[in-house]
Amino acid sequence: xxxxxxxxxxxxxxxxxxxxxxxxxxxxxxxxxxxxxxxxxxxxxxxxxxxxxxxxxxxxxxxxxxxxxxxxxxxxxxxx
Numbered sequence: 001x002x003x004x005x006x007x008x009x010x011x012x013x014x015x016x017x018x019x020x021x022x023x024x025x026x027x028x029x030x031x032x033x034x035x036x037x038x039x040x041x042x043x044x045x046x047x048x049x050x051x052x053x054x055x056x057x058x059x060x061x062x063x064x065x066x067x068x069x070x071x072x073x074x075x076x077x078x079x080x
Contacts, residue, residue, distance in 0.1 A: 011035035011052040013043050030056065034071045 012035065019030035032053040038046040050069040053061050055076035066073035 011037040011050055012041075013038060014054060032056070032076050 014033050014035040016033060019033050022028040023030060032055050035052050035054050036048045037050040039049050040046055051071035053071050053074050053076055055061050059076040059078050061074045061076060064073055064075050
């Protein structure tokens with residue numbers, strides 16, 4: 001995702017605030033946060049070209065099969 005400048009091909013747009021509010025106010029612990037990448041990095045107005053789960057540490061995203069560009073093709077779990 002090209003850290004610090006956020007212009008790479010990786011999913012770099014996500015909303016951590018909603019998950020944090022749900023956790024604090026509703027006791028709903030986030031299992032993952034879905035990040036998106038917009039075509040031409042046109043956040044919010046462009047076409048979404050990829051989604052990916054952001055997993056809580058120490059879990060990482062693992063490909064389960066299907067479309068590599070869809071978050072539903074990934075799951076969060078700990079390394080064995």
